[in-house]
Amino acid sequence: MDEIDGRAVSVTVNGIARTATVPARLTLLDCLREEWSLTGTHAGCEHGVCGACTVLLDGEPVRACLLLAVQCEGASVTTIEGLAGDGDLHPVQRAFQECHGLQCGFCTPGMVLTAAYLLGRTPDPGEDEIREALAGNLCMCTGYQNIVRAVRRAAEGREAGA
Amino acid sequence: MSTGAAAPGWVGRALPRVEDPRFLRGRATYLDDLRVPGTLHVALLRSPHAHARLVALDAREARAVPGIAALLTGNELAATMPPLRPLIPIPDPPRTWPLAVHKTSVITRTIASTLSSCVLKSTHTPISATV
Numbered sequence: 001m002d003e004i005d006g007r008a009v010s011v012t013v014n015g016i017a018r019t020a021t022v023p024a025r026l027t028l029l030d031c032l033r034e035e036w037s038l039t040g041t042h043a044g045c046e047h048g049v050c051g052a053c054t055v056l057l058d059g060e061p062v063r064a065c066l067l068l069a070v071q072c073e074g075a076s077v078t079t080i081e082g083l084a085g086d087g088d089l090h091p092v093q094r095a096f097q098e099c100h101g102l103q104c105g106f107c108t109p110g111m112v113l114t115a116a117y118l119l120g121r122t123p124d125p126g127e128d129e130i131r132e133a134l135a136g137n138l139c140m141c142t143g144y145q146n147i148v149r150a151v152r153r154a155a156e157g158r159e160a161g162a
Numbered sequence: 163m164s165t166g167a168a169a170p171g172w173v174g175r176a177l178p179r180v181e182d183p184r185f186l187r188g189r190a191t192y193l194d195d196l197r198v199p200g201t202l203h204v205a206l207l208r209s210p211h212a213h214a215r216l217v218a219l220d221a222r223e224a225r226a227v228p229g230i231a232a233l234l235t236g237n238e239l240a241a242t243m244p245p246l247r248p249l250i251p252i253p254d255p256p257r258t259w260p261l262a263v264h265k266t267s268v269i270t271r272t273i274a275s276t277l278s279s280c281v282l283k284s285t286h287t288p289i290s291a292t293v
Contacts, residue, residue, distance in 0.1 A: 081187065089187075097182040105185030
């Protein structure tokens with residue numbers, strides 16, 4: 001097996017060291033889903049438009065469909081499975097549930113990770129900032145109003161029904 | 163969504179969805195998450211132009227790729243079926259098929275499709291199309 005068909009890659013995914021021997025052309029998206037069975041990261045458009053495959057690479061949101069797995073050698077990746085782990089829902093996840101910020105849930109992992117990143121940098125974003133930050137994440141259920149509300153609620157840390 | 167306080171009964175009250183946690187944690191199961199042995203994957207070649215003549219299509223190299231179960235071009239499909247019937251009866255309806263035959267008429271018009279035992283192979287199948 002040559003370097004093109006099989007290259008060793010080591011990535012820390014959700015705090016766990018993962019390794020795989022993958023074709024150089026394999027995307028991080030396919031590596032997460034196929035090699036490591038982390039199917040929470042979704043394949044939508046597969047060309048960087050829809051944001052369904054968004055993961056955090058060393059803390060920054062990236063399109064897993066536009067990155068090769070081998071480019072992530074030594075990096076730390078957070079997927080939706082790792083945001084809260086087995087514990088309580090992350091405040092953003094909880095706010096999405098409270099505000100009905102999801103229907104089919106396909107765009108949700110990318111939305112939630114992008115929103116979590118936004119709130120990490122901008123704890124109190126205005127609606128325009130939220131919409132700008134989420135502009136690269138498409139929702140085909142057209143749930144944007146509730147998604148924006150969910151991010152605001154996560155920022156405010158409000159309880160359900162408040 | 164916030165009428166619960168005003169409505170003491172169940173009508174109009176927002177309820178938390180029981181299915182949300184699995185969606186929010188990335189643990190839901192979608193069709194693409196299933197691994198069924200023997201599944202074939204289809205790849206579609208689309209036109210880069212909204213309205214263009216299909217000048218040439220060379221799928222010989224693609225057919226020779228190991229793992230390709232089937233490859234279908236518009237001409238081959240048209241030889242097996244009549245044109246699609248228009249949704250409403252119109253005089254002299256356009257003769258169109260599910261795959262583009264002589265020209266592409268909408269931007270997402272599909273030129274050819276392959277069925278493959280491996281999605282990686284099908285998405286890297288070499289088909290040359292001139293439109």
